[in-house]
Amino acid sequence: MNFSLKNILRPHILTLTPYASARDEYEGTEGVFLDANENPLGSITPEAYNRYPDPYQKELKKKIAGIKDVRPEQIFLGNGSDEAIDLLIRATCTPRTDKIILLPPTYGMYEVSASINDVPLVKVLLTPDFQIDLPATLQAIGEHPGAKLIFICSPNNPTGNCLRTNDIMQILDVFPGLVIVDEAYIDFSEEPSFAVRLDRFPNLVVLQTFSKAWGLASLRLGMAFSSPEIIAVLNKLKPPYNISGVTQQLVWKPP
Numbered sequence: 001m002n003f004s005l006k007n008i009l010r011p012h013i014l015t016l017t018p019y020a021s022a023r024d025e026y027e028g029t030e031g032v033f034l035d036a037n038e039n040p041l042g043s044i045t046p047e048a049y050n051r052y053p054d055p056y057q058k059e060l061k062k063k064i065a066g067i068k069d070v071r072p073e074q075i076f077l078g079n080g081s082d083e084a085i086d087l088l089i090r091a092t093c094t095p096r097t098d099k100i101i102l103l104p105p106t107y108g109m110y111e112v113s114a115s116i117n118d119v120p121l122v123k124v125l126l127t128p129d130f131q132i133d134l135p136a137t138l139q140a141i142g143e144h145p146g147a148k149l150i151f152i153c154s155p156n157n158p159t160g161n162c163l164r165t166n167d168i169m170q171i172l173d174v175f176p177g178l179v180i181v182d183e184a185y186i187d188f189s190e191e192p193s194f195a196v197r198l199d200r201f202p203n204l205v206v207l208q209t210f211s212k213a214w215g216l217a218s219l220r221l222g223m224a225f226s227s228p229e230i231i232a233v234l235n236k237l238k239p240p241y242n243i244s245g246v247t248q249q250l251v252w253k254p255p
């Protein structure tokens with residue numbers, strides 16, 4: 001499979017000039033920062049929340065890179081992994097034209113996000129033992145060359161089982177769009193993360209979250225691991241300060 005990011009991004013995303021925030025233009029921590037219209041005197045609360053947070057969460061990414069065994073430039077952080085799901089659809093799928101392949105029963109948000117973005121679905125049911133129906137999935141890939149994304153949830157919500165590694169690898173081998181392996185529940189499983197295969201598959205995106213095993217759902221922190229090129233596209237699309245300063249600090253606060 002010849003994967004080209006250029007072929008799967010929506011044309012206007014390729015040429016998009018992203019918003020340059022005040023924090024993009026000045027990286028220091030000292031000063032008054034009148035350009036961001038922050039209140040230099042402090043906050044209404046005893047804690048100081050008056051400064052905008054780092055838009056690219058550099059310190060946090062260094063720590064996550066250490067525990068997840070990926071490079072910081074392979075990490076996108078979202079307001080929950082739900083934000084990454086929506087951004088991946090918006091980056092790649094032209095409404096009413098491109099398609100997304102789903103393998104139900106699976107996490108409901110893929111379908112909701114696709115509907116919000118007006119992107120049609122191709123559904124291939126899992127087998128009765130909740131594994132990927134590989135022949136049917138490969139057939140759907142062949143029949144729908146306009147499919148830009150396939151979501152594979154493993155361990156799967158709601159069935160709880162892991163999907164077979166070899167089946168996912170065969171899909172990664174042939175699918176010309178992005179294969180999104182959602183590992184929201186990976187910490188509850190013995191299986192290693194697909195993130196170890198990032199350098200081998202340029203079309204792989206792995207989703208993880210701090211909402212489940214880490215018990216931090218309220219902080220809203222989700223992760224996407226992928227090639228630096230794909231991560232750069234997600235960074236270009238996201239709202240500038242999508243991860244609050246409180247979240248960036250609290251996630252690592254010792255108990």
Ligand SMILES: Cc1ncc(COP(=O)(O)O)c(C=O)c1O
Nearest residue numbers: 080081082107157184209211222
């Ligand atoms: C499979 C799966 N992926 C992603 C999410 C979204 O998690 P969050 O947005 O809290 O990171 C959930 C939440 O239930 C989930 O079950």
